[in-house]
Amino acid sequence: MTEQVVGESRPRTAKIDSARPVPRPVLRDELRSTFAMRSDQVGFLNQMIDRYGDIVQIRVLGIKMAMLNHPDYFEHVLVRNHENYNKDTFLFRAIAPILRGGLIGNVGGEPWRHQRRTMQPSFHRPQVAGFALNMTDETAQMLDRWDHQYQPSDVVNVSTELGQLAMRIVFRSLFGAKVGARGKAIEDMFFEANQIACAFFRFPLIPLTWPTPSHRRLAEIIRTMDGFVADIIADRVRSGEQHDDLLDAMLHAVDDVTGTGLSEQQLHREVLNLIIGGYETTSNSVSWLMHTVGTHPEVQRRLIEEVDTVLNGRAPTFEDVLNLKYTRMIVDETLRLYTPAWQTMRSSIEEDVIGGFHIPARSDLYLNIYALHRHPEFWPNPEAFDPDRFTPEEIAKRPKQAYIPFGSGPRICIGKHFALTELVIILAMIAQRYEVVIPPGCANVQPEPLITLHPKGGVHVRMVRR
Numbered sequence: 347m348t349e350q351v352v353g354e355s356r357p358r359t360a361k362i363d364s365a366r367p368v369p370r371p372v373l374r375d376e377l378r379s380t381f382a383m384r385s386d387q388v389g390f391l392n393q394m395i396d397r398y399g400d401i402v403q404i405r406v407l408g409i410k411m412a413m414l415n416h417p418d419y420f421e422h423v424l425v426r427n428h429e430n431y432n433k434d435t436f437l438f439r440a441i442a443p444i445l446r447g448g449l450i451g452n453v454g455g456e457p458w459r460h461q462r463r464t465m466q467p468s469f470h471r472p473q474v475a476g477f478a479l480n481m482t483d484e485t486a487q488m489l490d491r492w493d494h495q496y497q498p499s500d501v502v503n504v505s506t507e508l509g510q511l512a513m514r515i516v517f518r519s520l521f522g523a524k525v526g527a528r529g530k531a532i533e534d535m536f537f538e539a540n541q542i543a544c545a546f547f548r549f550p551l552i553p554l555t556w557p558t559p560s561h562r563r564l565a566e567i568i569r570t571m572d573g574f575v576a577d578i579i580a581d582r583v584r585s586g587e588q589h590d591d592l593l594d595a596m597l598h599a600v601d602d603v604t605g606t607g608l609s610e611q612q613l614h615r616e617v618l619n620l621i622i623g624g625y626e627t628t629s630n631s632v633s634w635l636m637h638t639v640g641t642h643p644e645v646q647r648r649l650i651e652e653v654d655t656v657l658n659g660r661a662p663t664f665e666d667v668l669n670l671k672y673t674r675m676i677v678d679e680t681l682r683l684y685t686p687a688w689q690t691m692r693s694s695i696e697e698d699v700i701g702g703f704h705i706p707a708r709s710d711l712y713l714n715i716y717a718l719h720r721h722p723e724f725w726p727n728p729e730a731f732d733p734d735r736f737t738p739e740e741i742a743k744r745p746k747q748a749y750i751p752f753g754s755g756p757r758i759c760i761g762k763h764f765a766l767t768e769l770v771i772i773l774a775m776i777a778q779r780y781e782v783v784i785p786p787g788c789a790n791v792q793p794e795p796l797i798t799l800h801p802k803g804g805v806h807v808r809m810v811r812r
């Protein structure tokens with residue numbers, strides 16, 4: 347058996363022998379965990395951390411797991427000893443009928459490495475630069491519509507609008523601008539699938555494989571999406587035309603180690619995984635951005651000053667994104683407080699030691715990114731929204747793993763640069779045209795922890811033309 351300790355590399359059995367067991371909550375906390383996890387998951391997990399520290403055993407739906415809440419522990423699991431941890435966990439098994447072996451939930455090992463190597467080049471800088479045009483164009487179309495549709499006094503559920511925008515951007519980046527009427531129908535179906543998946547996460551007791559009416563509908567939507575992708579691929583192969591989109595890039599992509607590409611079935615799955623990964627997360631992030639900017643007038647003033655100075659009234663380009671430094675700081679701080687992928691899981695392959703605590707083989711680990719981003723040792727006054735935490739000087743003072751909205755290590759989000767570019771562009775373009783005003787009674791938006799961290803009930807604002 348091998349073992350490792352945070353800050354050390356490879357084996358030593360004596361360390362395993364002397365490692366302490368992961369702290370277990372007292373019986374009273376164990377007993378109330380099932381109910382508390384359903385009524386206030388985030389609050390209950392925070393209480394566990396306050397009571398027991400940065401590593402504690404919890405139960406989710408009766409399944410025992412060790413919850414981690416320290417940058418060193420995340421570094422150990424995701425980066426330094428990542429080979430010992432895979433995604434064969436309760437969380438990813440629960441959504442396997444949707445993800446079906448695609449990149450997000452793939453257990454790991456060589457199949458994952460092949461998929462990742464094949465897809466990675468499609469997300470390199472020049473490719474993201476191309477997608478930036480989709481982002482500016484779709485955002486401009488939305489804002490032009492808003493100019494006619496909304497009066498300054500209208501209270502708008504901006505989450506609905508921004509959800510549609512995020513969906514259009516991911517669809518256009520995948521399939522190009524010409525997906526036509528069928529593309530719109532697929533977009534609508536995807537929204538429906540997302541509702542079903544969110545309902546499942548509110549009450550994840552009935553497995554997705556059980557044929558309830560909504561689960562059957564979900565399976566039907568997945569089949570339709572597969573058919574849609576299969577038709578597009580067949581069209582492309584038939585016509586021999588080249589397209590400047592992600593689908594074309596992945597269709598022709600080759601793993602430079604094995605010399606093979608993705609099978610057609612794998613391609614369908616990856617397309618679906620990219621829509622799932624790229625829609626929910628960015629859609630919620632832009633909603634939260636409207637909330638954080640709208641509730642902090644001084645931040646909004648500095649944002650407007652920056653976009654006016656850097657862009658001087660024109661649409662942002664990919665190159666501008668690097669110069670919109672304060673805009674990016676607002677994005678970073680919003681992703682800290684309202685980190686969309688707020689939880690993830692890993693399973694240990696062999697037994698291990700994390701921070702002096704014994705982790706048996708095949709243990710589920712619960713990585714609580716929401717709590718990590720509020721760890722008081724690294725984030726003074728953690729609940730306060732303050733983009734100045736992300737100046738280069740402040741960033742240099744913290745351990746890298748104290749802030750991981752996109753995960754870390756080899757399984758870091760493949761769409762990280764895509765997402766950051768998108769968020770900066772959308773925020774800058776909205777600030778160029780509108781002031782975000784929070785109507786009375788709408789400032790208190792609660793996070794709803796589903797697959798991603800939703801703003802409960804949506805973010806309601808007034809968009810006042812500047």
Ligand code: HEM
Pocket residue numbers: 449450451462516619620621623624625627628631685686687690691750751752753754756757758759760761762764765
């Ligand atoms: C604000 C936006 C986003 C956030 C916060 C986010 C967050 C994350 C996180 C935390 C992970 C790692 C999960 C883990 O380690 O278990 C991840 C993985 C992934 N994300 Fe994202 N993501 C975002 C946007 C995107 C976009 C735009 C795409 C694609 C267009 C995407 C596609 C993926 C994929 C395919 C993976 C799996 C990567 C792998 O395991 O190799 N994400 N994301």
